[in-house]
Amino acid sequence: MDRPKINEDYLESASFFDIFNEEDYFLTTKRIEGEFVEQQIIRHPIIEQTIFEHVTFSECDFDKLELTDVIFKGCDLSNCLLTEASLYRVEFHNCKMIGVNFDKSYFNNVVFDNCLLDLANINQANLKESNFKASSLKDVSFNDNKLKQVVFDxxxxxxxxxxxxxxxxxxxxxxxxxxxxxxEFGIKGLKVNADQATFLARYFLGIKVSY
Incomplete structure (x- = not known):
């Protein structure tokens, strides 16, 4: 996987609200820390080579969001609408993302590391070379997706x-x-452990496995 291409020595401390200074809602080479961003609606914001640390995005709607070379650390994006987003070389570390909506999005080299994604919607999405590591995806809706080199660890x-x-x-x-x-249509070629295989045997075939 490709990591975000960010030279931290060149990042400028800034506010997320600086995005409104640009007619096309554009942020680049910024470091944004400790902000609270509430109920903002921005169509097609573009963010590049930026690090967010401990930023809370509360019930924001960023339709057609474009992120390139961006890192989120300890951020909260719960219940944000990020539909039709394009994410390229993006990492989320220790982020709370309960109920986030990534429907119809494109992920390329995206990492979710130790994130809370419960109740998220990731449907009709295209995921390429993306990793979910040590994360919670309970009750996630993950339907109608195209996957290529996606890792769940x-x-x-x-x-x-x-x-x-x-x-x-x-x-x-x-x-x-x-x-x-x-x-059953989707599990051909899926690798599982013994306990998971037992569940799938019961689920599809009603087979009872004894030990």
Whole structure:
């Protein structure tokens, strides 16, 4: 995977609200820390080579958001509408993202590391070379997606819904779930551990496995 291309020595301390200084809602080479951004509606904001640290975005609507070479650290994006977003070389570390909506988005080299994504919507999305690491994706809606080189590592997938999405080449074996809503159509080529295989056997075939 490609990491965000950011030279921190050249970042300027700034406010997210500086984005309104540009007619096309553009931010670049900024470091933004400790802000509270509430109920902002911006169509097609563009942010490049920027680091956000401990910034809270509360119920914001950033339709068609474009992020390139951006890092979020300890941020809260819960219940934000980020539909039709384009994310390229973007990392989220220790972020709270409950109920975030990424429907119809494009991810390329995106990392979610130790993030809380419960109840998120990631539907009709295209995900390429993206990683979910040590993150919670409970009750996530993950339908009608196209996946290429996507990694799930040590994640909680309980009650996740994955419909009309081919999982060939995906590895769930290091992840956890008690139940998951998934289609037989999609699991061909999916790698699972023994407990997960037992659940899927019961789910699709009604097979009872004894030990």
């Amino acid at each position: 040590d994640c909680d997938l309980n009650k996740m819904t994955i419909l009309n999405t081919k999982l060939k080449g995906i590895d769930f074996s290091s992840c956890r779930f008690e139940t998951i809503d998934i289609e």
